[in-house]
Amino acid sequence: MKVLSVQQPWASLICAGIKDVENRTWKAAKVPGRILIHASSKKVTKNFFAGIPEHILSFINNEISFGNFPELDTLPTSAIVGYVTVTAFEEGNVNSIWSDGPGVIKWKLEDAWMFDEPILNVKGKLNLFDYDEIDENNLPPAHKVELEDIWLSESEDEVFIPCEKSAFEKIGTGDFKAIELFLTAYLVDVLCVEDEFKMKPFKAVTVYCGNKYIAFELADGSGIFNLPDPQDESKPYMIFYPDGSELAWMTAQFNFGKKLEEGEFDNACEETTIQESAKIQSPKAKEDENVLKFKVSKDVFKDIVSGEKTFFHKEITQKSLSTFFVVNEKGTVKEINGVPQLRRYDAIQFINKDDSYTCQINNADVMYFDSEYGNYMLYTELEEDERVDYTECFMEYALGDKK
Numbered sequence: 001m002k003v004l005s006v007q008q009p010w011a012s013l014i015c016a017g018i019k020d021v022e023n024r025t026w027k028a029a030k031v032p033g034r035i036l037i038h039a040s041s042k043k044v045t046k047n048f049f050a051g052i053p054e055h056i057l058s059f060i061n062n063e064i065s066f067g068n069f070p071e072l073d074t075l076p077t078s079a080i081v082g083y084v085t086v087t088a089f090e091e092g093n094v095n096s097i098w099s100d101g102p103g104v105i106k107w108k109l110e111d112a113w114m115f116d117e118p119i120l121n122v123k124g125k126l127n128l129f130d131y132d133e134i135d136e137n138n139l140p141p142a143h144k145v146e147l148e149d150i151w152l153s154e155s156e157d158e159v160f161i162p163c164e165k166s167a168f169e170k171i172g173t174g175d176f177k178a179i180e181l182f183l184t185a186y187l188v189d190v191l192c193v194e195d196e197f198k199m200k201p202f203k204a205v206t207v208y209c210g211n212k213y214i215a216f217e218l219a220d221g222s223g224i225f226n227l228p229d230p231q232d233e234s235k236p237y238m239i240f241y242p243d244g245s246e247l248a249w250m251t252a253q254f255n256f257g258k259k260l261e262e263g264e265f266d267n268a269c270e271e272t273t274i275q276e277s278a279k280i281q282s283p284k285a286k287e288d289e290n291v292l293k294f295k296v297s298k299d300v301f302k303d304i305v306s307g308e309k310t311f312f313h314k315e316i317t318q319k320s321l322s323t324f325f326v327v328n329e330k331g332t333v334k335e336i337n338g339v340p341q342l343r344r345y346d347a348i349q350f351i352n353k354d355d356s357y358t359c360q361i362n363n364a365d366v367m368y369f370d371s372e373y374g375n376y377m378l379y380t381e382l383e384e385d386e387r388v389d390y391t392e393c394f395m396e397y398a399l400g401d402k403k
Contacts, residue, residue, distance in 0.1 A: 178254060291358065
């Protein structure tokens with residue numbers, strides 16, 4: 001197979017499915033498709049973050065805080081760490097935080113896999129090079145990295161934050177009284193009041209690690225804050241983006257008040273992220289899971305169990321496409337005559353803390369909100385020239401009898 005050598009942490013960020021663009025001054029004669037990713041011999045230095053743009057620093061630090069990515073000094077070097085599919089070369093603007101803007105060629109990356117064990121002691125080379133000991137038919141065991149993310153209760157009064165193990169343990173012992181995150185563009189949409197850099201009126205914050213969680217009242221002093229300019233602390237620190245825009249560098253701080261409860265989520269969801277319904281073991285793995293699983297707030301869970309709530313809606317994100325749809329090798333939704341092909345599930349399991357409830361799915365539809373008329377409609381009822389990206393839609397499930 002062809003191999004591309006990349007310095008750390010970028011090599012592991014690519015194979016974790018976090019970095020979806022690799023910037024180069026050159027491109028191959030043709031789009032190579034699936035390639036191996038080699039981590040070069042250079043280790044990540046202690047002052048690494050001093051030399052990269054603040055918006056990239058923010059993103060990486062949040063992923064480490066969430067437990068999605070290891071500490072940088074633990075990353076393997078001189079090793080083949082996984083593989084990814086190169087789908088295109090782009091020279092213009094690419095909608096990705098990893099794009100360096102004009103003047104470079106962007107290698108667009110999809111379908112990333114991390115080897116269970118890196119192949120050590122491999123020397124890198126310039127450009128694409130061959131590694132004869134691996135081909136498409138004898139790929140070593142690999143896995144999709146399950147990326148946890150922040151999510152909200154349906155009433156948006158409780159925020160759920162994933163947390164790496166050591167920090168979670170310190171929160172549990174009371175050593176950490178707050179959690180602070182960099183306010184990336186995605187978190188602005190999730191945490192802030194619309195069109196304002198002001199935190200939504202959350203009442204509670206739950207931190208979780210794996211299937212363990214601790215819930216707190218959200219204490220006073222929580223909110224969105226500007227980081228001060230080190231040259232003049234009376235002014236905000238401004239971040240300059242590759243497209244020429246600028247924005248104040250901000251953080252979201254969650255202070256822990258009274259502990260409400262702690263425990264474990266139902267074991268049935270131990271390998272279930274918010275975006276993914278089942279852990280994928282390999283590219284050739286067969287789907288053996290026909291129950292869609294979601295963690296929900298206490299109020300939503302109560303309404304579903306009582307039968308008061310007969311429909312459940314879930315926003316579609318880029319990460320959740322393969323949960324809801326059949327996707328092709330390029331990672332895009334498979335369509336037949338313009339109709340998206342849904343993954344078929346027999347039932348939904350709703351999970352709240354130690355309780356779970358499973359019911360049949362009577363019907364599933366992709367829905368879209370028509371702002372012009374102020375109502376919801378089936379995505380397939382839109383004219384083809386009106387179609388929007390699936391990530392601007394949501395899934396609607398009609399709930400049936402208890403299973």
